[in-house]
Amino acid sequence: MAKTLGTGRHRALIALLIAKRESAGLTQTELAAKLGEYQSFVARLESGQRRVDVVEFLELADLLGFDPHEALDRLSRIKE
Template structure:
């Protein structure tokens, strides 16, 4: 699921028209934080996922990921 979650987060960021730098600024983080998340170098915990999901429905995203894993 990890690769699927990262792909989903990247797709949602891009669909929102945000660069890594812009997303990082919205989160109060550095661009390198977003880059590490998106490259898989850093795990996404639940609280961070909910922050990242500020622009989309996290329940819908989890449903989408569960369908991918079936």
């Protein structure tokens, strides 16, 4: 399997998460607190230095108020 960090889909995922956090009116620090993590955890996700696993993705969708199925459908249509 090829590396996924930095691919078009990974960049689109990051952009989606940033946009959803901002539209929820949350800072990185506030989102981190809701996740029980440090701000640096969110910063690493949003800078593309860290992958988002499925369970984290579902928790982020719940906290940020977006449909994970719809988001994955959109991401699946992105060609590398």
